[in-house]
Amino acid sequence: MKGIFESLEEILxxxxxxxxxxxxxxxxxxxxxxxxxxxxxxxxxxxxxxPARFTVGKPEDYSFGKVNASYKDSHRICVxxxxxxxxxxxxxICTHLGCTANWKPSEGIFHCPCHGSKFDRxxxxxxxxxxxxxxxxxxxxxxxxxxxxxKSVIYKGIFGMNSDVIYPQSLLKV
Amino acid sequence: xxxIFKYIxxxxxxxxxxxxxxEDTPRNxxxxxxxxxxxHLHPARITRLGVxxxxxxxxxxxxxxxxxxxxxxxxLLMFYYRPTVADAYWDMKDLEFTVRFGLxxxxxxxxxxxxxxxxxxxxxxxVFMTGSYKPPRxxxxxxGVVLLVLTLLLSFTGYxxxxxxxxxxxxxxxxxxxxxxxxxxxxxxxxxxxxxxxxNDLRFALLGGSQVGANALxxxxxxxxxxxxxxxxxxxxxxxxxxxxxxxxSGPL
Ligand code: HEM
Ligand code: FES
Numbered sequence: 086m087k088g089i090f091e092s093l094e095e096i097l098x099x100x101x102x103x104x105x106x107x108x109x110x111x112x113x114x115x116x117x118x119x120x121x122x123x124x125x126x127x128x129x130x131x132x133x134x135x136p137a138r139f140t141v142g143k144p145e146d147y148s149f150g151k152v153n154a155s156y157k158d159s160h161r162i163c164v165x166x167x168x169x170x171x172x173x174x175x176x177x178i179c180t181h182l183g184c185t186a187n188w189k190p191s192e193g194i195f196h197c198p199c200h201g202s203k204f205d206r207x208x209x210x211x212x213x214x215x216x217x218x219x220x221x222x223x224x225x226x227x228x229x230x231x232x233x234x235x236k237s238v239i240y241k242g243i244f245g246m247n248s249d250v251i252y253p254q255s256l257l258k259v
Numbered sequence: 260x261x262x263i264f265k266y267i268x269x270x271x272x273x274x275x276x277x278x279x280x281x282e283d284t285p286r287n288x289x290x291x292x293x294x295x296x297x298x299h300l301h302p303a304r305i306t307r308l309g310v311x312x313x314x315x316x317x318x319x320x321x322x323x324x325x326x327x328x329x330x331x332x333x334x335l336l337m338f339y340y341r342p343t344v345a346d347a348y349w350d351m352k353d354l355e356f357t358v359r360f361g362l363x364x365x366x367x368x369x370x371x372x373x374x375x376x377x378x379x380x381x382x383x384x385x386v387f388m389t390g391s392y393k394p395p396r397x398x399x400x401x402x403g404v405v406l407l408v409l410t411l412l413l414s415f416t417g418y419x420x421x422x423x424x425x426x427x428x429x430x431x432x433x434x435x436x437x438x439x440x441x442x443x444x445x446x447x448x449x450x451x452x453x454x455x456x457x458x459n460d461l462r463f464a465l466l467g468g469s470q471v472g473a474n475a476l477x478x479x480x481x482x483x484x485x486x487x488x489x490x491x492x493x494x495x496x497x498x499x500x501x502x503x504x505x506x507x508x509s510g511p512l
Contacts, residue, residue, distance in 0.1 A: 127464040134468055182432040199428055 218242030309508035318382035342480035347422035416483035
């Protein structure tokens with residue numbers, strides 16, 4: 086019997102060591118838990134941002150071959166109607182560092198005020214630091230015949246590519 | 260007059276607060292530094308070079324002085340400024356046009372902020388040129404780099420607070436750079452692979468949203484007025500303490 090206890094004592098912790106380990110273990114796991122909770126705390130779960138889906142009027146409101154900038158301030162987009170009557174919705178968020186590009190009707194280009202990037206009426210970058218064309222958002226129509234933008238579906242502009250060709254689904258034919 | 264002074268400095272009250280008399284002996288001077296909670300961070304004795312303007316330019320000292328000015332003027336600004344989308348810009352205007360000495364106050368805070376960035380860089384430059392980053396002072400250089408980053412962050416978060424076009428787009432551009440951070444930015448290397456999006460990356464945590472808005476303004480305010488200053492004060496205390504512990508201001512090589 087005595088032999089067993091002696092060898093057990095070698096494996097087992099003393100009461101003191103056990104309590105010290107338990108104490109420190111508790112403190113450390115509390116600190117790790119608090120750190121994780123604090124990081125998570127910084128990610129809000131509910132946002133009060135403008136909705137991803139919104140209507141932008143009826144197709145008849147748009148004339149052929151024109152860029153319509155009336156939703157620039159509220160949603161940072163333009164609705165473009167091409168010569169052939171089809172539509173697409175272009176994001177005005179500059180692909181450089183995210184300022185809002187302006188539509189300049191006189192020059193027929195999108196121009197970003199922050200570092201001077203320029204995009205043609207198809208949203209393709211041709212001057213300044215912007216590395217790729219402007220993104221597009223999904224455009225569809227509601228049962229009532231209104232145009233509706235869905236910002237959660239993004240057609241990302243890719244350097245050197247025409248979004249008309251790589252994203253035919255971004256064009257809406259009415 | 261003498262007698263009154265003598266009487267006051269001999270009361271128990273006075274002596275309980277100030278432990279050392281004013282006799283000008285080397286020992287007393289050292290004790291006055293050591294016995295003071297603020298001054299004890301400072302070396303009790305410094306080399307002749309340490310007080311030479313041509314050696315230190317006093318740039319670290321000036322940086323600290325500017326930090327104190329910014330703390331005092333910043334707290335005063337907080338009495339009139341509200342970090343909300345509806346109020347922030349107009350509170351700045353009120354500070355400029357209706358608050359007594361508000362324009363002066365705001366400008367002191369702004370200029371001291373700009374100056375601090377300049378003086379901290381000059382301080383770093385002088386430490387580099389005098390070779391003061393060499394052992395045993397390597398760690399104080401590291402602390403210095405942290406202080407530099409904190410100072411730039413103070414500048415950056417303060418920029419958004421007027422809620423004007425300049426600040427708004429500067430913060431838009433600045434936080435968009437965080438998108439490109441590896442792993443924790445949704446446009447950075449590995450980001451897409453491990454599933455970071457606009458709604459869970461570093462930028463989202465900084466702004467409290469996917470765009471610069473009400474949450475971003477409030478966050479910038481709290482970091483600017485509370486969070487970063489507290490962290491900076493802790494680092495500064497250690498920075499000064501290390502100057503003392505590493506043998507005072509560096510001497511000639
Ligand atoms: C909040 C910003 C900072 C404050 C308030 C500050 C303050 C000070 C002060 C008061 C001194 C005493 C000597 C002097 O006045 O030049 C000092 C020394 C020193 N600082 Fe800083 N500093 C800051 C940032 C930095 C930075 C950015 C660096 C470099 C990366 C740095 C590295 C050092 C080193 C190595 C010393 C020791 C120099 C010597 O012994 O000659 N500090 N600092
Ligand atoms: S953000 Fe548009 S050019 Fe830089």
